[in-house]
Amino acid sequence: MHTQRAAQPAGDEETADWSDRRADARRNHERIVAAAFQVFAERGLEATIPEIAARAGVGKATVYRSYPAKTDLVDAVIRRRFGQIEERVRTALAEPDADEALARLVPDIFEAMAANRLLAEVMYEQPHTGRSRVGELLGTLLDAAKVHGRIRPDATIADLSVLAGGSARQLARMRITDPAAWRRYGELVVTAFRRS
Incomplete structure (x- = not known):
């Protein structure tokens, strides 16, 4: 039926x-x-x-x-990556010793770039609102670190951008992917900001 x-x-x-x-x-x-x-x-x-x-x-x-467009997808990925870095910088800003926080943060960012070519290519080059926020926060951390007296008083966020950006671009161009190598250059950048 x-x-x-x-x-x-x-x-x-x-x-x-x-x-x-x-x-x-x-x-x-x-x-x-x-x-x-x-x-x-x-x-x-x-x-x-x-x-x-x-x-x-x-x-x-x-x-x-x-x-x-490809740029739309690049922008979406960059926005998320910068969001992660922004969180890391905010955590550093909450630490009591800004000098020590900066000394750990910069090599950490370099190590993150070792595994991420896009981040290495855009971190210090392409204008992006996320990058601007990260730059402002890094500038605040750098100024706070100066208070401890171990950072050159004339150091600026522009100096950090030039030194870190130049290193990152060159490491990316040389296709160096070893995180330890990138971290070492991050440490060298921090050393450049120390008082002699």
């Missing part, structure tokens, strides 16, 4: 369909961002959308739906 299934209201089918699509879109978006973090870390600004799409297991069109 054939039993007829109760017809589901059209509205419910549409809701279920869109709900599935939204969940699918969210999953794809998460995979794209995760892939972008990996590929940009490995290849820096040379990374391409097709590479990111392949790593995420989606088509290029899926990436372009969320990020119409």
Whole structure:
């Protein structure tokens, strides 16, 4: 005997369909961002959308739906990376000895850049609101460190940007990826700010 299934209201089918699509879109978006973090870390600004799409297991069109241009995806990744660094700098600012906090923070940032080409390429080069916030906070930490008398009184955030940025760019160009090597240069940058 054939039993007829109760017809589901059209509205419910549409809701279920869109709900599935939204969940699918969210999953794809998460995979794209995760892939972008990996590929940009490995290849820096040379990374391409097709590479990111392949790593995420989606088509290029899926990436372009969320990020119409590569710069949009770069910006999203940079924003998150700078957010992480900003948290780390704020933690350093909360420490009682700003000089010691600065001496640990700069090598930590260098070590983070060793594993992330994109971060190394944009940290001290490309203008970005996240970078500006990090720069302001680093300037505050540098000024606080001067109070302890072990940092040159004429040291500025521009000096830190020039020394750290120049080192980071050169290490990235030389394709040095050893975190210990990057950390050593971070320590050398801090030493340059010490009173003789």
